Amino acid sequence: MYNVVVVGATGAVGREILKVLEERNFPVGELRLCATARSAGKQVVFRGQTHTVEETTPEVFEGMDIALFAGGAASKEFGPAAVEKGCVVIDNSSHFRLDPQVPLVVPEVNPEDVKWHRGIIANPNCSTIIMVVPLKAIKDVAGVKRVVVSTYQAVSGAGLEAIEELTAQTKAVLEGGEYPPKVFPYQIAFNLIPHIDVFQEMDYTKEEWKMVRETRKILHDERLAVTATTVRVPVYRCHSEAINVETEEKISAQRAREVLAAFPGIVVMDNPAQKEYPMPLYCAHRDEVFVGRIREDNSLERGLNFWVVADQLRKGAATNAVQIAELLLEYRCLRVK
The missing domain is CATH 3.30.360.10 (Dihydrodipicolinate Reductase; domain 2)
Known part of the structure; x- marks a missing residue:
C-alpha cells in the first residue's frame, strides 16, 4: 500500500482523481486531501470513509509516497517541497511540462519516460x-x-x-x-x-x-x-x-x-x-x-x-495521472535514484 496526497482535491480534476483511484483500485494506504485555505475543512468521502480537506503546506507531504497535483498555482509553490519530503509528484499543471528534466508522459505513448524522473512527472495538457x-x-x-x-x-x-x-x-x-x-x-x-x-x-x-x-x-x-x-x-x-x-x-x-x-x-x-x-x-x-x-x-x-x-477530465487529466502512478509501481521506480 502507498500513501497518497491529492492537492486540489475539491476541484473538478481533484474530484475526478479520487473517483479514478477508487475505480481502478489503486493501492492507497494513507490518503491526505489538500486544497486552498478556502476549501480546508470540507468533507470528502473516499472508499466509504470521510476525509477532511487540509490546507496545503509543505508538512502535508511528510511520510507520503505519491503526490497527485490537480493543477493550478499549488504545483509551482509546493511541488519541489513535496519532492524534498520524499514524494514523487504527478503534476497536472503546465508549470513543469516543458522542463527538460521532467518527463511528460502519456502511458499508452511513452511509458518508458517515467523511468528517468527526478521526483516530478508532468501530465500533459488535456487536448x-x-x-x-x-x-x-x-x-x-x-x-x-x-x-x-x-x-x-x-x-x-x-x-x-x-x-x-x-x-x-x-x-x-x-x-x-x-x-x-x-x-x-x-x-x-x-x-x-x-x-x-x-x-x-x-x-x-x-x-x-x-x-x-x-x-x-x-x-x-x-x-x-x-x-x-x-x-x-x-x-x-x-x-x-x-x-x-x-x-x-x-x-x-x-x-x-x-x-x-x-x-x-x-x-x-x-x-x-x-x-x-x-x-x-x-x-x-x-x-x-x-x-x-x-x-x-x-x-x-x-x-x-x-x-x-x-x-x-478523465483521460485528459485524472485517469492519465493515475495511470502514471500505476507505471511507477509497475516499473518499480517510485523512489528517485
Missing part, C-alpha cells in the same frame, strides 16, 4: 493527451510529418466555475435575461469562442502552443510540424478534435482503422452508413479515446483525416 494517443498509433506504422488540429473544448476544462457559468447563462438566455460572463471573455451559452488561454507569439494562444510543444516532447520529435486552433464550445464534458495528418508513408483509411482499433486505449467508432461516430454526449465518463470519421485526405496523397473525442 494534447487526446491527440497524441491516435497520433502515436499512426506514427508507428506510417510516420507523421505534419499535424493540423482544430479543437472543440468543453467548459469543464476551465474548472467548476465554468460549468456553473454555462448552466446559469443558458438558463438566463432561455428566460430572456442576461448573465454577464465572468470565467470566459464572452457569453459561452449558444456560442463558440476561438480563444483559450492568453494570446502569445504569432497570435496563437498558450493552449495552441501547448499542443505544438508538448506533442513534440511526448513523441520525441522536435521536427514534427504541428499547428492548432483551439475553440471553447458550450458542452459540459469531453473535448473533440478534428485532426489532419500528413504521413511519411501512404496509409489507407481501412488500414488506419485497423491500426487505431488495435492500439491500447482507443475505441474506433466509425460507421458513416449507420451515422456512427464519436460524440461528447456518449463518450463522457469514459477513459478511452474515441476515433471516427477516418478518411483519406482528398487534397493530399499521404494525408488522413479523423475525428477524436475523449473525456478531458
Whole structure:
C-alpha cells in the first residue's frame, strides 16, 4: 500500500482523481486531501470513509509516497517541497511540462519516460493527451510529418466555475435575461469562442502552443510540424478534435482503422452508413479515446483525416495521472535514484 496526497482535491480534476483511484483500485494506504485555505475543512468521502480537506503546506507531504497535483498555482509553490519530503509528484499543471528534466508522459505513448524522473512527472495538457494517443498509433506504422488540429473544448476544462457559468447563462438566455460572463471573455451559452488561454507569439494562444510543444516532447520529435486552433464550445464534458495528418508513408483509411482499433486505449467508432461516430454526449465518463470519421485526405496523397473525442477530465487529466502512478509501481521506480 502507498500513501497518497491529492492537492486540489475539491476541484473538478481533484474530484475526478479520487473517483479514478477508487475505480481502478489503486493501492492507497494513507490518503491526505489538500486544497486552498478556502476549501480546508470540507468533507470528502473516499472508499466509504470521510476525509477532511487540509490546507496545503509543505508538512502535508511528510511520510507520503505519491503526490497527485490537480493543477493550478499549488504545483509551482509546493511541488519541489513535496519532492524534498520524499514524494514523487504527478503534476497536472503546465508549470513543469516543458522542463527538460521532467518527463511528460502519456502511458499508452511513452511509458518508458517515467523511468528517468527526478521526483516530478508532468501530465500533459488535456487536448494534447487526446491527440497524441491516435497520433502515436499512426506514427508507428506510417510516420507523421505534419499535424493540423482544430479543437472543440468543453467548459469543464476551465474548472467548476465554468460549468456553473454555462448552466446559469443558458438558463438566463432561455428566460430572456442576461448573465454577464465572468470565467470566459464572452457569453459561452449558444456560442463558440476561438480563444483559450492568453494570446502569445504569432497570435496563437498558450493552449495552441501547448499542443505544438508538448506533442513534440511526448513523441520525441522536435521536427514534427504541428499547428492548432483551439475553440471553447458550450458542452459540459469531453473535448473533440478534428485532426489532419500528413504521413511519411501512404496509409489507407481501412488500414488506419485497423491500426487505431488495435492500439491500447482507443475505441474506433466509425460507421458513416449507420451515422456512427464519436460524440461528447456518449463518450463522457469514459477513459478511452474515441476515433471516427477516418478518411483519406482528398487534397493530399499521404494525408488522413479523423475525428477524436475523449473525456478531458478523465483521460485528459485524472485517469492519465493515475495511470502514471500505476507505471511507477509497475516499473518499480517510485523512489528517485
